[in-house]
Amino acid sequence: RLPQRMLPSRRRGETGLIQVRLELMAEVLSQTRNLLLEAEDPPVDEEALLVRTRERACGGCPNRRTCRGPDQIPGEVLRRPMTENTSLPFFCRKPGRMVTEIRRSQEQYRLLRADRQRRREYRGAVSQQYLFLSEFLREQAEELPRRSRRFSLRFQPEVSFATRSREPENGDKFRHFPGPGGQYFLLLCDGMGTGPGASEEGGSAAALLQGMLTAGFPPEHALESLNSLLALRGRAG
DSSP: OOOOOOOOOOOTTHHHHHHHHHHHHHHHHHHHHHHHHHOOOOOOOHHHHHHHHHHHHHHTOTTTTTOOOOSSOOGGGGTSOOOTTOOOSSOOSOHHHHHHHHHHHHHHHHHHHHHHHHHHHHHHHHHHHHHHHHHHHHHHHHHGGGGGOOOOOSOOOOOOOOOOOSSSSEEEEEEEEEOGGGOEEEEEEEEEEESHHHHHHHHHHHHHHHHHHHHTOOHHHHHHHHHHHHHHHTOOO
């Protein structure tokens, strides 16, 4: 850190400085989101799978010295289901052995594509979070000059709730709390299932949502953020 010296406190202009910083943060988050969206998924190396398939099928074959099979297996076999009656698109003296290895490679190919799709969904969820945070910071910067005006609520709600569940622990959670700008939230959360697990999931989701709403997140952003978080955790809940 560079050495600093204390300057006299300045009140004028501090709000504008904070606004600029919030807007810069929002811009950085927006740029980060764009970088995530522009990232391309690495392609599945089909050629490597096909080479390995041929090595496994032909390496221990007793006819490998006299076989006139293909030097390269066509890529279409990875995407075409192999049944008992499926004929190979090339000559092979031991088709049963070759079909077994092709099926193994097809399963690996399917898993690789599924992992690629899952990574794409995770990246989409994270980029969505950056978008929400960027918009939230911009809104805070716009609202900052008006924060000096204070208001008091004219009414105080009284809220009660009950559950019909017969289980002592369940996923039914209810919260009520005031939010910024005179808003008052009634939050109903129904965690899937019963027992301590559902109770913990429901309570955790309700607490997180309450925290975001109290902090000033718009409700639609808070719900989408919670949804993205659940997707990243791999739990439906």
